[in-house]
Amino acid sequence: MNSVAIVGVGLIGGSFALALRSAGFSGKIVGVSSHPAIREALELNIIDSAEPLDKAVPQADLVYLAQPIGRILDTLHHLEPLVRPDALVTDAGSTKQAIVSTARATLRSCQFLGGHPLAGKEIRGAAAADADLFRGRPYVLTPAHPDDLRTPAAAAFLEVIRNIGAHRVVLGAExxxxxxxxxxxxxxxxxxxxxxxxxxxxxxxxxxxxxxxxxxxxxxxxxxxxxxxxxxxxxxxxxxxxxxxxxxxxxxxxxxxxxxxxxxxxxxxxxxxxxxxx
Amino acid sequence: MNSVAIVGVGLIGGSFALALRSAGFSGKIVGVSSHPAIREALELNIIDSAEPLDKAVPQADLVYLAQPIGRILDTLHHLEPLVRPDALVTDAGSTKQAIVSTARATLRSCQFLGGHPLAGKEIRGAAAADADLFRGRPYVLTPAHPDDLRTPAAAAFLEVIRNIGAHRVVLGAExxxxxxxxxxxxxxxxxxxxxxxxxxxxxxxxxxxxxxxxxxxxxxxxxxxxxxxxxxxxxxxxxxxxxxxxxxxxxxxxxxxxxxxxxxxxxxxxxxxxxxxx
Structure with missing residues (x-):
């Protein structure tokens, strides 16, 4: 895994970036977010650079969707022509059925794996991001089939989850x-x-x-x-x-x-x- | 104020003793409680000594009832023949009408002032006592008349409340x-x-x-x-x-x-x- 695109650099996306770094990830972390969020994340050294979606995604081994649910659903409709076939797209949305079924309908060129880290704060935004946010917390994954966790891209992501201190919980989306x-x-x-x-x-x-x-x-x-x-x-x-x-x-x-x-x-x-x- | 009797040396009574000491009180702190609670409080240097109710109360300037409400109601029925006329009896019960009306009916030889520190933990017992438990917290007083706060005994107790870092809130019991x-x-x-x-x-x-x-x-x-x-x-x-x-x-x-x-x-x-x- 050499390049990660984080779409939505708020509390969760920013914390995932910091946790990745803290766990020793030495590749590139590209942020895709609104102007104010990007400015904040760059100032705080949370991301290496910022790109629009159509520039960031084609470079990424891992596409991490950390927006609000409605925005994740929107983004999923734009990913198909952008993703690399060996990439993994995952998300951090708080509900899974709508996201998983939208991903199934829209994304065919690469693997999608639904996720939900049970971590958070009542404060939003990258300024509250914390490399330890996921430590000791459940990180839910909702593969459509158990084999979805055995692909090289998924195996690399599971290692990230372990390295950031979270413990994996595998559940159906429903x-x-x-x-x-x-x-x-x-x-x-x-x-x-x-x-x-x-x-x-x-x-x-x-x-x-x-x-x-x-x-x-x-x-x-x-x-x-x-x-x-x-x-x-x-x-x-x-x-x-x-x-x-x-x-x-x-x-x-x-x-x-x-x-x-x-x-x-x-x-x-x-x-x-x-x-x-x- | 030279001598305090704390009746019920659990979380609240123990914390009140520690907070008193921490605020500079140099008089005697006598505990009245069950054997296990007394043993724990003595081991932790929370109280100076332990006495039964009928020995502790006649020495005390301040009688601090920090038992569960039902036990406070019981204790109130035994205080009248024991209290000094210049003493103040107060309590830390979480409801006030039952206690205040029982005190009015049973205690005529000295002043009673209902109290309720809005402090606590989900853990009970003197082992969890904390000198800072009341700091920054409301401490409710329920005088029957505003003048009840101006007696020498009440004034001394109000100073204690200030010294332990709580802020006084005056309310009717109802x-x-x-x-x-x-x-x-x-x-x-x-x-x-x-x-x-x-x-x-x-x-x-x-x-x-x-x-x-x-x-x-x-x-x-x-x-x-x-x-x-x-x-x-x-x-x-x-x-x-x-x-x-x-x-x-x-x-x-x-x-x-x-x-x-x-x-x-x-x-x-x-x-x-x-x-x-x-």
Missing amino acids: EHDRLVAFSSHVPQLASTALAAAIAEHSPESSRVAGPGLLDTTRLALSSYDLWRDIVATNTVEIEDALTAYIQKLEYLRENLRTRQLQEEFATAAKYARTLRGS | EHDRLVAFSSHVPQLASTALAAAIAEHSPESSRVAGPGLLDTTRLALSSYDLWRDIVATNTVEIEDALTAYIQKLEYLRENLRTRQLQEEFATAAKYARTLRGS
């Missing part, structure tokens, strides 16, 4: 979208709903805000721009997961004074410990 | 309980419900857990033992606040594909920034 509805999309909406409900019903509660409220409202700082696309491409799974969450809250409300509340606390604490690997 | 239903009790139940719902409906989501899920499920690690009393002494306010939260979640679910979602994200992000003082 399974991915169902699992992240619970692990990522409902937590976001739970946090947004919490901050919005307090703002509407009890704004003076900010006078008695403790550390727990800060934790549970951190995700509420997230930008809607990213979430519009996530919600639009995973609506049904999010509706179902939100319904399960709402039903659980209703159950807690009905059982505030019963032993069932204790059981729910025990179940929740056990699962929260599992999430922390203990 | 107002406190309404505000914390939103700022503390609903966030706890939101986190518990989230972890419990995922455990029940999609446990494999742990394979794709990102930092957002860790933030939003941190409170789910909390012990039910403390929450039983909180829920029992603030049931109506919690039911109302939970209902407002559930309605907001339902509204988001119904508006996943409309512009209303964008407005809710904006409201939530603005309030989340306010909570962070920006």
Whole structure:
């Protein structure tokens, strides 16, 4: 792998560039992004150079799509005449079914492998990029067939994932979208709903805000721009997961004074410990 | 102020002792607690000595009740024959109406001032005590009358609050309980419900857990033992606040594909920034 094109040099694209370098990649890292993002990424030495898509992609062994989902879907429609046959195109989009099926329909000259690093911050942009963003985090890959992970291009990319400290999780695109509805999309909406409900019903509660409220409202700082696309491409799974969450809250409300509340606390604490690997 | 009795030497009581020392208090700190808690607190030099309640309280200028709420209510029934007339009794309970009204009914020989430091961790016990736990945090006081803050004993305690780095917030007990239903009790139940719902409906989501899920499920690690009393002494306010939260979640679910979602994200992000003082 000698040349990487990073399309969308924001938090994820910028962090991937820094992580690549930090892992010893000595090839060329070319950024494709908006003018302000490119200027920032060049100033911070996150990328070596900037090119438009039609100049960057024909040089690249690895094309890394790190834009918002809607923009990734757009970009996929332009890649076919540009890619090298031995290149790998991958993406970092937060939902996978829409991207994987669009890639299948549009990209035939080289391999596509869907990806999703479970890493992020509530802040956007390359200025927040961090070489350690992926360290210790799951990195989901959604190959159409298991053999897709055994091609030379995919094998090189899997080595990159290992080298940047992430651990690979292989899932079907549909399974991915169902699992992240619970692990990522409902937590976001739970946090947004919490901050919005307090703002509407009890704004003076900010006078008695403790550390727990800060934790549970951190995700509420997230930008809607990213979430519009996530919600639009995973609506049904999010509706179902939100319904399960709402039903659980209703159950807690009905059982505030019963032993069932204790059981729910025990179940929740056990699962929260599992999430922390203990 | 020469002698402080801390009743309940767990996370909050232990942290209050360490913060007192760190702020320059050179008097005696006596712990009243269970055998294991006392042993731990003595080993960690959190308290100077341990006494039973009926020995510790008659020596104390300040009696600091840092037990779970139900235990504070019990202790209040035993203090009247023990307290010095110039002492101040205060507490660190997470709800205030039940405690304040019990104190009014049981304690007539000295002043009582309800308190609630908005500080905490998901871990219990003196081993987690931290001299900086209260720094930068609200410390609620619920005087029955404004004059209650102007007595010599209260003035000395207000100085302690300032010295340990907390900022005082004066509220009525009822107002406190309404505000914390939103700022503390609903966030706890939101986190518990989230972890419990995922455990029940999609446990494999742990394979794709990102930092957002860790933030939003941190409170789910909390012990039910403390929450039983909180829920029992603030049931109506919690039911109302939970209902407002559930309605907001339902509204988001119904508006996943409309512009209303964008407005809710904006409201939530603005309030989340306010909570962070920006």
